[in-house]
Amino acid sequence: MPDIQISRTHALGLAAAREHAQRWGEKAAEKFGVQCEYESGDVQDLLRFSGNGVDGQLVVTASAFELEAELGFLAAMFKDSIEAKLNAQFDELLAKS
Helix, strand or coil, X not given: CCCEEXXXXXXXXXXXXXXXXXHHHHHHHHHHCCEEEXXXXXXXXXXXXXECCEEEEEEEECCEEEEEEEECHHHHCCHHHHHHHHHHHHHHHHHCC
C-alpha cells in the first residue's frame, strides 16, 4: 500500500491535464532531484518519479490526477510534510486552471 495517495478530480480534459502533469514533473525534478519518466496514452498518461527516498507515479486522465508514492526510511519521517506539500501543489495547480 502506498505511503501517500492523492486524488484530485478536474474538468481540464486530457490534453490540458497532460500539460499540467508534465510541468509538475519538471518542477519536481528541479526542486527535489527526482527522475521523471512520462508515458502518454490514448485514455490516460503515466508519470513515474523516483529519487531522494521517494518512488511513485501520477496517473493522468481527462478528469482526474491520481498520485501514489512510496517513501524510503528517511523520507517516511517527513511523510506529513511531504504529503502537505503535494496537496498544496495540486490545489495550486488546479486553482490556476
